[in-house]
Amino acid sequence: MVKAVVLGAAGGIGQPLALLLKANPLVxxxxxxxxxxxPGVAADLSHIATPAKVQGYLPPDGGLKKALTGADVIVIPAGVPRKPGMTRDDLFKINAGIVRDLAEEIAITAPKAFILVISNPVNSTVPIVAEVLKKHQVFDPKRLFGVTTLDVVRASTFVAEIVKDTTISPNVTVPVFGGHSGVTIVPLLSQSSHPLPASFDQTAREALTKRIQFGGDEVVKAKDGGGSATLSMAFAGAQFAEKVIRALKGEKGIIAPSYVHLAADGAGGKTVQSEIGKDLTYFSVPVELGTSGIVKIGALGPTNDYEKSLIRAAIPDLEDNISKGESFIQPSKL
Structure with missing residues (x-):
């Protein structure tokens, strides 16, 4: 028995994400x-003949608590989408409070659940959830994840287009480290499962890196005020949630990228900090999943000079993003 919960289930990401989870026979x-x-979304999904029994809740009468009761996996896409001209700071001011309030109830009602954060800016919202859980003395770094799967999906898709892989991106894997916005997204193209063509020069490499880093802007612009990357994000969120659920049910050897607290694996976390030359608290890395959450944090591995420069460029933004999330919850020292 696996209960999955979607907080923000009526939104642009929430609805297709709920559909994909309803279609998953493991749920x-x-x-x-x-x-x-x-309730309308739940009624609609309930007509689909898959094992999951669906229930939809609104805030009145303790709806959030009812939704979270018995949860094994909680996915949080709640919040407003980024619109043209909206900065990450604008987004933070709105979504930080939403995520904080949801985390408060999670800490009380479902502290042992796996928490998968999609709400942007992920670099800051994951620390917000962590600080709320710490306040309630229920924080387990092995069970908290920032969903960065979309960065890998984009990188793999774009490389598949370039190498003209006939089966497209499922056969291509490009590891992505760092964070989940702009320059904090660090694709390690040198480690792609399918090497880029020899004719792919540094200028082209830099252009591809930028496209991966700012793929969200590409979608926001194309939608022309109609929203952000909702469908691809729902796909990525459901893909990561399935891996978590498979690990929860006992499957071994499942590895997935995620923005995590590096204390989730002391040895692995310290290795990553050594590789990047900074004691960051959070970083997006490949993690091995198990029945209790994170089993092992993977290392970056070999990087070239260009990729090392990308990591150095990512660190100041990550430090600022993490600090912003933590200080949103921590009381002022003044």
Whole structure:
């Protein structure tokens, strides 16, 4: 029995994410929560003949607590999407409070659940959830994840297009480290499962890196005010959630990228900190998953000079993003 919960289930990411989880035969119960329309989304999904029993809740009458009760995996896409002209700071001011309030109830009702954070800016919202859980003395770094799968999906898709892989991206894997916004996204193209052509020069490499880093902007611009990357993000979120669920059910050797607290694996976390030359608290790395969450944090491995420069460029933004999330919850020292 696996209960998955989507917080923000009526939104642009939440609805397709809920659909993908309903279609997953590993999910036996699906709890949906949002401030509007959730019962309708649940009714719609309940007509699909898969094992998951769906229930939708609204805020009145303890709806959030009811949705979270018995949760094994909680996915959080709640919040507002980024619109043209909106900065990450603008997004933070709105979404930080939403994520904080959801985390408060998670800490009380489902502290042992795996928590998968999609709400942007992930670099800051994951620390917010962690600080709330610490306040309630239930923080387990092995069970908290920032979903960065979309960065790998984009990188793999774009490289597949370049190498003209006939089966497209499922056969191509490009590791992506760092964070989940702009320059904090560090694709290690040198480690691609399918090497780029010899004719692919440094200028082309830099252009591809930028496209991976700012792929979200590409979608925001194309939607022309109609939203952000919702469908691809839902796909990536469901893909990561499935890996977590498979590991929860006992499958071994599952590795997935995620933005995690490096204390989740002391040895692995320290190795990553040594590789990047900075004692960052959070970093996106490949993690091995198990029944209790993170089993092992993977290392960066060999990087070239250009990739090392990308990591150096990512660190100041990551430090600022992490500090912003932590200080949003921590009381002022003044």
């Amino acid at each position: 036996t119960a699906l709890g949906l929560f949002d401030i509007v329309n959730t």
